[in-house]
Amino acid sequence: MPRVPALAADERLRDADRSQATILAAARDEFAEHGLGGARMDRMAERAGLNKRLIYYYFEDKEKLFQAVLEQAYLDIREQERKLNLLEVAPTEALRRLVEFTWRYYLDHPEFLTLLNSANLHRARHLEGSERVREMNSPLIATLGEVLERGRKEGTFRGGVDPVQLYVSIAGLSYFYLSNSHTLSAIFGRDLLSAKARNERLAHMCDVILGYVLRD
């Protein structure tokens, strides 16, 4: 005779999902802070407030867990990008929004940068099997291509711009600055993360990207 009402099964299900999500978040932070090699399963369990064994129960092993974390990370950024509605504003505005969004996202999600770094250190072997990741990412390039095309038709943008190249450049301008801010700050003896420095960087990047795309 169950003491709780009929929702029990649902509850249990929801618990399982919640546990998995908690683990995933804890793992993401741990991987982001220490890299794949430096991350500790013990610390993840502690961060999640759950038994270490449970991580293996749900994710099999460290490698598979990392893969799950990566997929989740891409899922998140691409979902946010979709919300920018780049096709509903003027092309120039669309590009500016993308540059700003990318900058903001990397700034707010430093873990995304280090996760990418780890993935690349291991030659993206964690993405190879994943078709989901490719599916997730192609819409972005399609959208960017459309923006460029509309700008060109309108007469504001130059022609012949490859959306993949442009996306990589937009991302790279933010990425290198933020991912390497520690070494760069040490090297150039100047705080690159002060509010002023950040504003300057954003302005610079807009100038660079728009300077390249806009017709003279």
Add this chain to the structure above:
Amino acid sequence: MPRVPALAADERLRDADRSQATILAAARDEFAEHGLGGARMDRMAERAGLNKRLIYYYFEDKEKLFQAVLEQAYLDIREQERKLNLLEVAPTEALRRLVEFTWRYYLDHPEFLTLLNSANLHRARHLEGSERVREMNSPLIATLGEVLERGRKEGTFRGGVDPVQLYVSIAGLSYFYLSNSHTLSAIFGRDLLSAKARNERLAHMCDVILGYVLRD
């Protein structure tokens, strides 16, 4: 009592130097391939063909070894940059040379990228103590500043360009593309390292940087 005749003092020294250099190279490769957390002292010794104990003899511990590797890496790239003689050619040509060199260097030294990534994952704590690194790097910014100033005076370059921002952008355009080439290739389903793709990227980057600096 050694059975082989005593070596001349400087001969022994030369052996010592050679051993250190061998270790450093082995360590660089190991750190580059596996990251700081994933690198194994055992493998370094094996790569170097020397006893593991010797690594400790010369470099004290893993952290210090990583620091030494990093310093060596910066030393090398900055030395190569110096050879570009950017002040002896026209400003536009100087910028183009810098873009090309950076691209080329990252392409030829993929280990440099992963070393930087590792250093940043650990918040550059390996550079903090090192004054040498700052000293190494400032001349580059000074030179770039001079190039920009001469371009501006000449009338070819726009004014108000921060050499640090520009350097970060130049580096970032190559860095992101190459450092993340594995994930990007997986994500966009397109080989970013084919000869054709590489040429296109280089052309694109020159366009972006010069498009930004040149006066319309």
Add this chain to the structure above:
Amino acid sequence: MPRVPALAADERLRDADRSQATILAAARDEFAEHGLGGARMDRMAERAGLNKRLIYYYFEDKEKLFQAVLEQAYLDIREQERKLNLLEVAPTEALRRLVEFTWRYYLDHPEFLTLLNSANLHRARHLEGSERVREMNSPLIATLGEVLERGRKEGTFRGGVDPVQLYVSIAGLSYFYLSNSHTLSAIFGRDLLSAKARNERLAHMCDVILGYVLRD
């Protein structure tokens, strides 16, 4: 409150019996393949297609489960032996039947051999409590004793043959050959399980046993 109509009491029981039998068979195979130490409760559940928790529900723990498996194994072989009706044929024929049966049974039930090995590795502590096992086994020796006695009276068998010794010898001749067939095959570089080899072994064993028992 179950959504399916209540089962008749005996139907539920039958399900319970079936589950227990399924578990027992799965456990027997798992113990036989991996030994007591190497057997995995998880795998048993999987083999049985039942929830792991159920094994504990019915058998309390791994040790008790092993004991149950062992008892079942003895129950089976002794029951088969009873069916030989050794007292209904001539003594010589009875012995030949026992040798053949033992050989055949070990050949068809390799799991019996490994279960015995495991039991002995653990010094038979799984049988100590079990009176059932002794009860099961004594009739065999009694029967064999009778066969020998009849043979002696008849004049075909020599006297003074201890039925326990003889039974151990009959079992041992088959057991060692089959239980160690892998190492022996490896050691002597000759397949001991080919049809020809098996026939030869059976003939050899009959010769040995009858050669010993029969009066010259």
Add this chain to the structure above:
Amino acid sequence: MPRVPALAADERLRDADRSQATILAAARDEFAEHGLGGARMDRMAERAGLNKRLIYYYFEDKEKLFQAVLEQAYLDIREQERKLNLLEVAPTEALRRLVEFTWRYYLDHPEFLTLLNSANLHRARHLEGSERVREMNSPLIATLGEVLERGRKEGTFRGGVDPVQLYVSIAGLSYFYLSNSHTLSAIFGRDLLSAKARNERLAHMCDVILGYVLRD
């Protein structure tokens, strides 16, 4: 300036050998007592009075260690068998010696029996790679074949006896009795290891083997 005399290098070597031998003995006992699955690396280290890490240093992993233990075990019994000098005595005496030796050896080395059992549980995969084991074992069969041949020529032995079959029978008669003495004692309710029982068994086995081989 070394404080110990020039033998140092030898000393060290001997230490390494001694450590390996100590580990091997500890591992043999542990495997024999608990089987491959139940053996604990920790306990081996404790038994050996050496650091657990050292076991991995010398033997790589548990599987390889087991293999080394097995090879050592075969090496030992075959070496002892060689010392029997079976070709220097009369054929009947030679067989009796072999039966007695086998019995004695199994009695004195119960670990040999359980090691064999473990090896067979794992289908002798630990011997597959090992050519040494085959080499070790073939001389025994050759010797036994010669004994049988000489007995036949002499007129005391029957012809057509396969030395492999005979060897397996000799071993099996002792093996089953001793390896399963625990279950057999429990089952038949009679102590099979008392001095009296042991003497009776040995006499029985000689009777069985010689009864088979000798011409009537």
Add this chain to the structure above:
DNA sequence: TATGAATGAGAATTCATTCAT
């Protein structure tokens, strides 16, 4: 300068078992 032997702390992973329903 160079090395083989040795170690303690810790890492990923496993396992029998229990909880809650």
Add this chain to the structure above:
DNA sequence: TATGAATGAATTCTCATTCAT
């Protein structure tokens, strides 16, 4: 009767580091 979720205690194996010469 049956099950998915959860756990604590091991267990195998790894790693940076030190010893002794």
